[in-house]
Amino acid sequence: MKLQSNRYGKARVRVFKKILQDGVHVPKELDVKTILEGDFADSYTKDDNRNVIATDSIKNTTNLVAYKQLGAETEPFAIALCQHFLSKYSHVASVTVETLERVWERQTVNGKPSGTNFVATGKGIPWTRTVATAQSIRTISGVKELVVLKTSGSAWENFFRDELTTLADTNDRLLATSLTAWWVYEKAPASYAAANASIIQAMLEAFSTLFSPSVQATEYHMGEAALKACPEISEISLTMPNLHYLLIDLAPFKVKNDKELFVPTDAPQGWIEATVSR
Amino acid sequence: MKLQSNRYGKARVRVFKKILQDGVHVPKELDVKTILEGDFADSYTKDDNRNVIATDSIKNTTNLVAYKQLGAETEPFAIALCQHFLSKYSHVASVTVETLERVWERQTVNGKPSGTNFVATGKGIPWTRTVATAQSIRTISGVKELVVLKTSGSAWENFFRDELTTLADTNDRLLATSLTAWWVYEKAPASYAAANASIIQAMLEAFSTLFSPSVQATEYHMGEAALKACPEISEISLTMPNLHYLLIDLAPFKVKNDKELFVPTDAPQGWIEATVSR
């Protein structure tokens, strides 16, 4: 038997930083996962832990780097955390840092933005994945579970038909999805936060303004729009489950339901993926 | 042995209504639970189902009443659904309708509010509970899991101390909670939606503007503010788990963490409840 591959690290390291900026607090909350690859095989196969940086120490390091370098943007922190491990430990060959963010939206109090009060919002979860070696670094940013709905402008027609097809064509359906998307930074933008916001906004505008002949086409055009909005990214991947809203049959009650009342469903879901590049 | 009490109904009846209003779509999505009490004991003890309105029929009814009467506000629909059962079936003595809402926020497209595009937001889940009999009706509205944070203006001092106390006093801590609150309508407001919004806004303003000497005091003042904001409610109950953010000790690394970096925790949680009335 042989150890084909191995990696390890610390997951769910939660940090919250109260950043003072221009006289107000900027809250920053991340859930960080750091995974190391390198010269660790002996801990698996020879009961020799001497090379293993304890996962507790990885947590300590995450905290310390967060204290020193975490700001309002996630990506520079993730890069710094990768570089810390690579530069400090020669037996670490590769570091992967993944983050999930809890977004705190500034509250409006008496008509003005508060300096110290926030509400958690649920419009998608920002996430990042940075993979670094001595030679290279690759930063991916994304959003998970951004749930959007079109109540008009969506069709599904002229698809493949055979004896296993029972679905009728429709030129007017509800379209809802829980968007997960991630994009690869070819080079660093002036601001990751601004770049990410422009990408998300571009995807939402495409979703909203374009007629949808299929989830596939909508997804592709959302990817295109993102690439146009941000020159620093080289490609974008999207996953769009189709959260079906089914028309409720009221005919047994002598009522014609003219595309007014639907039952939202979780299962089954259509599942549409695409990667769009330049 | 005897059947002490019984009730039954249908839970998780999901409906989505596409309401056309002033030329734009208003989306309305509820998860409805309807529970009946009445002359149903024989189905439990005598294998006699003749009085039992099938839970499938309760779902049909929910759909039909939603089709006919569900508008942008939840409470009138819940009341109508209760009344439907009471007026139609003499052997139904009491009806309880509970709703959870998925809030769809209108998207801004090209700087203008879209008529047909929406994003799900996660700032708390609106819910209602209406209980009706032939003699009375009681409507409760509320919000669940509205997560808020104060990064300043919160203390916890001069509390009870004995040999089981290890917590130090603090005059500056983070305060985060996931607010659940519900309020009882003594009479119907002009608009339930407007009344609910004013209550939530009043609670958020109190949370944000008042110094917090304890979760208890903050909770009480939030309740007071809600009662002041809406004359139609007679009482309000609040549950506020204390989502502790613990200061991370960086002293082992020769760093003084001056209330900048915290670890968010889920367990354990302080748990503070109050009911405030006029």
Place this chain on the structure above:
Amino acid sequence: MKLQSNRYGKARVRVFKKILQDGVHVPKELDVKTILEGDFADSYTKDDNRNVIATDSIKNTTNLVAYKQLGAETEPFAIALCQHFLSKYSHVASVTVETLERVWERQTVNGKPSGTNFVATGKGIPWTRTVATAQSIRTISGVKELVVLKTSGSAWENFFRDELTTLADTNDRLLATSLTAWWVYEKAPASYAAANASIIQAMLEAFSTLFSPSVQATEYHMGEAALKACPEISEISLTMPNLHYLLIDLAPFKVKNDKELFVPTDAPQGWIEATVSR
């Protein structure tokens, strides 16, 4: 405005005890919630915390009482924890302790029960609620989310019909539920663990052996069986959502699905409740 009622405490205090018994380890893992009522109003209305036992101290107490008194059975610990607060603090009027248990099942290793190895099982979650004052104590035990299925011996016929009924009668359907039940101890049994096990076994035997003309009847007979199995309980409450398994229509593909293939669904659910007493 007035403070109508108030209570507070600590939730999600997780403890794991490694009990040494007859030479082997007995693992015991609880999630404990302790809620106090008493002379605490001034913390809400007068910014006076002097009476308030910090929720952190409640956690400390939970830990200390667990260290000293938690054994293989939950209920004596919950009672001891209540009594600790009542006897130690005269301004505490009432204590409620709720527990959820993670059950660790002893592993079989080389055909023998291991003294130190365990696997978490998911056959329902044991829970308790104890409410104590100086004058009285009431202990409730129960189980949550015990998911069971009958593939035969279940019908739903001869129920109420009107123009809102579309469901057909059936004398052969699948019956699945996620049982939640709780029972009130009138007096302490010789062993709570043994009593709880006998109650659950009695409910499962009733579910399994009796023909089901309705969820209602099955639920009632399960309650009866529990009361017969354990003389120390005075009443039992059961909640049984009906997890519908719907026959899949294969007729469009020229296949007759003779009650073989079903789609499990989560929403909507029938919802059947009963309390049975002596």
Place this chain on the structure above:
Amino acid sequence: MKLQSNRYGKARVRVFKKILQDGVHVPKELDVKTILEGDFADSYTKDDNRNVIATDSIKNTTNLVAYKQLGAETEPFAIALCQHFLSKYSHVASVTVETLERVWERQTVNGKPSGTNFVATGKGIPWTRTVATAQSIRTISGVKELVVLKTSGSAWENFFRDELTTLADTNDRLLATSLTAWWVYEKAPASYAAANASIIQAMLEAFSTLFSPSVQATEYHMGEAALKACPEISEISLTMPNLHYLLIDLAPFKVKNDKELFVPTDAPQGWIEATVSR
């Protein structure tokens, strides 16, 4: 811009089959995800759906193949479903079928195994992934979230130390994990169910009987044991989060907690991965 890659299908197709075998019912419940790759790009980029098999039809197909070919073992069904798509549609290049199983354990009634009554168990979730093209087929089976605990025989010592290390060595700690593992079938075993069971049993025996100098070593030996137990698999991958149980400090209360009372934690988690091959 270009469409770099694309795939689509149907997720969360839930099926339950009541199989009659030797006079008793064998319940089989799966959640199936089927993903297709092939000549579908025009639906993304040219609004041309003519090649797209509707995800609704993929659901129909899943149901029909389940009706005809789903038995007590999952893998032959997954393979059949892949082959159905590949043989029927020449424009499908690759099919991936993933399954999650809800395990129904046969109940014992009156001391005998019941033919028609079952309880859902939570000892890990069986899952499979089958990927097929015209040229090849690869079947992976696995288990998710199998939660196990050692209360003795686990150490963590002599690991890497520097100024970021604060964790002490220990030669006696609790070790808990939620095992996720998957293994690749090089060739079909006589019975997938028997092979999977023997692999899981081998991993549990290794976890239980071997002293653990690290999660890494334990994980590696569990992989070795699995490979020894089943000659048909070529490699196995394991992910073992370290669900830390932390000793509770009772010293402030003059009590020495001699490794008896611990607090279970969810965050942070150590995260240990390995792939072991022949």
